Amino acid sequence: MLFDALTPSSALQLIGFADVDAFRPIESMEDARSIPLDIPSFAAVRAAVSLPACRIIMMRSFARILDTAYRMPGGMVILPMTDDLQANFKGLDLDARFFIALRGSDECHFVEPQTNHYAMIIFSPELEDRGWFDRADDLRARVANRPALLHTRQLLLDILRTASVQPLLFETTEVALHLQEGLLLALDDLFRIDSMSDLSASVQAERAIKLVQRIDEYVAARPTAPIYTADLAGEFGVSIRTLGGAVSRVRGMSLHQYIRLKRLWATRARLLRGGGATVATSARAQGFHHLGEFAAAYRAIFHETPSDTLARGRQSGVR
Numbered sequence: 001m002l003f004d005a006l007t008p009s010s011a012l013q014l015i016g017f018a019d020v021d022a023f024r025p026i027e028s029m030e031d032a033r034s035i036p037l038d039i040p041s042f043a044a045v046r047a048a049v050s051l052p053a054c055r056i057i058m059m060r061s062f063a064r065i066l067d068t069a070y071r072m073p074g075g076m077v078i079l080p081m082t083d084d085l086q087a088n089f090k091g092l093d094l095d096a097r098f099f100i101a102l103r104g105s106d107e108c109h110f111v112e113p114q115t116n117h118y119a120m121i122i123f124s125p126e127l128e129d130r131g132w133f134d135r136a137d138d139l140r141a142r143v144a145n146r147p148a149l150l151h152t153r154q155l156l157l158d159i160l161r162t163a164s165v166q167p168l169l170f171e172t173t174e175v176a177l178h179l180q181e182g183l184l185l186a187l188d189d190l191f192r193i194d195s196m197s198d199l200s201a202s203v204q205a206e207r208a209i210k211l212v213q214r215i216d217e218y219v220a221a222r223p224t225a226p227i228y229t230a231d232l233a234g235e236f237g238v239s240i241r242t243l244g245g246a247v248s249r250v251r252g253m254s255l256h257q258y259i260r261l262k263r264l265w266a267t268r269a270r271l272l273r274g275g276g277a278t279v280a281t282s283a284r285a286q287g288f289h290h291l292g293e294f295a296a297a298y299r300a301i302f303h304e305t306p307s308d309t310l311a312r313g314r315q316s317g318v319r
Contacts, residue, residue: 002058002060002081002082002117002157003045003047003058003060005161005164006047006160006161006164007164007165008164009163009164009165009167010167010168010170011049011050011163011164011167011168011169011170011171012047012048012049012160012163012164012167013046013047013048013049014045014046014047014048014164015045015046015047016043016044016045017042017043017044017045017046018042018043019042020034020036020039020042021272023044026046030068031068031069031071032066032067032068032069033066033067033068034062034064034065034066035064035065035261035262035265036062036063036064037063037064037065037113038062038063039301039302039303040303041062041063041115042062043060043062043115044059044060044061044062045059045060046058046059046060047059047160049159049160049163049170050170051159051170051176051177051179051180051183052124052173052176052177052180053074053123053124053126053127053180054121054122054123054124054127054180054183055121055122056119056120056121056156056159056160056183057119057120057121057122058081058117058118058119058120058156058160059116059117059118059119059120060115060116060117061112061115061116061117061118062112062115063112063113063114063115064111064112065110065111065251065252066108066109066110066111066112067107067108067109067110068107068108068110069105069106069107069108070102070105070106070107070108070139071105072102072103072104072105072122072123073103073104073125074103074122074123074124074125074126074127075101075102075103075122075123075127075132075133076101076102076103076120076121076122076123077099077100077101077120077121077132077187077190078099078100078101078118078119078120078121079099079100079118079119079121079144079149079152079153079190080095080096080098080099080116080117080118080149081117081118081119081153081156081157082096082116082117083096084096084114085116085117085118086112086113086114086116087110087111087112087113087116088110088111088112088113088250088252089108089109089110089139089141090108090109090139090205090206090209090250091204091205091208091209091249091250092141092205094141097143097144098141098142098143098144099141099142099144099149099190100139100140100141100142101132101133101139101140101142101191102133102137102138102139102140103132103133103136104133104136104137104138105137106137106138106139108139109209109212109250111250111251111252113252119153119156121156121183121187130184130187130188130191131191132187132191142191144190145189145190145192147189148186148189148190148192149190151186151189152183152186152187152189152190155182155183155186156183159179159183162179205249205250207246208245208246208249208250209246209250211236211238211242211243211246211247212246212247212250212251214236215232215243215246215247215255215258215259216262218232218235219259219262219263223263223266223285223286223287224284224285224286224287225287226287227259227287229243229244229255229256232255243255260297261301263286263287263288264286264297264298264301264302266286267282267283267285267286267288267294267298267306268298268302268309270282270285270286271306271309271310271313272309272312272313272316273313274310274313274314274315274316275314277310277313278310279291279295279306279307279310282306282310283306294306
């Protein structure tokens with residue numbers, strides 16, 4: 001596996017996360033919010049190394065819904081590190097043929113139905129413009145030239161392994177610049193293929209994203225109220241079919257499943273805070289009034305009972 005040959009060093013940060021609660025602080029720092037879709041199989045790993053004008057992060061992710069706000073004034077490239085990648089980006093299905101790029105800021109929405117391995121390269125604003133980013137504030141999907149992609153992958157792995165076993169080399173500016181230049185040249189080749197215009201977010205996809213954001217706001221403002229599809233459609237002036245299609249496209253599940261999942265996670269967050277909460281009050285605060293059905297749904301998602309979560313919250317004093 002990609003991380004097997006790596007050990008942490010003064011040049012390489014390497015962290016494994018056995019559960020989602022340990023992973024949350026990383027997301028908080030990066031303005032990201034995940035809803036895991038497979039709690040029993042959760043296992044994330046993150047490796048990071050810095051070069052003079054860029055930072056490389058290699059990630060073993062997990063099945064999840066991911067909302068994130070990227071702020072990348074110097075630019076960013078994300079590329080698959082294995083050939084089995086599967087993700088949905090702004091309602092568009094992506095696989096290992098593609099990479100994505102951004103300079104500026106963008107609110108992004110992903111669904112990862114499985115564990116993925118990818119690398120993120122974040123560039124300093126001081127790096128000379130190499131003509132990669134043709135449009136600001138727009139994360140775009142591009143077709144990857146296969147040989148260029150494989151070459152870039154190998155360079156990234158070589159850089160991380162060097163940081164692992166020979167960290168002192170990274171203290172020598174000349175060596176670090178040499179490694180960086182090789183990576184930049186590989187990315188020059190990767191960007192020579194024109195971006196796929198039909199993979200950029202279509203007007204239809206943008207409307208779906210905005211509609212899901214309105215649903216999120218509506219649900220957050222009514223934590224204890226039942227949510228009915230017809231009421232939502234009437235509130236937003238769209239058909240029920242349009243509403244369900246938007247959620248399916250952006251979130252990869254039905255509207256009912258999505259709202260229930262959001263409320264289950266909100267209940268879990270309340271239980272983990274411990275304090276004077278009870279399972280019943282925490283569940284009812286999110287609109288779960290049939291506690292037997294709530295307990296069954298909760299256990300199906302989190303593979304523990306609500307009372308087990310509450311006990312852990314009281315013991316750890318999570319706030």
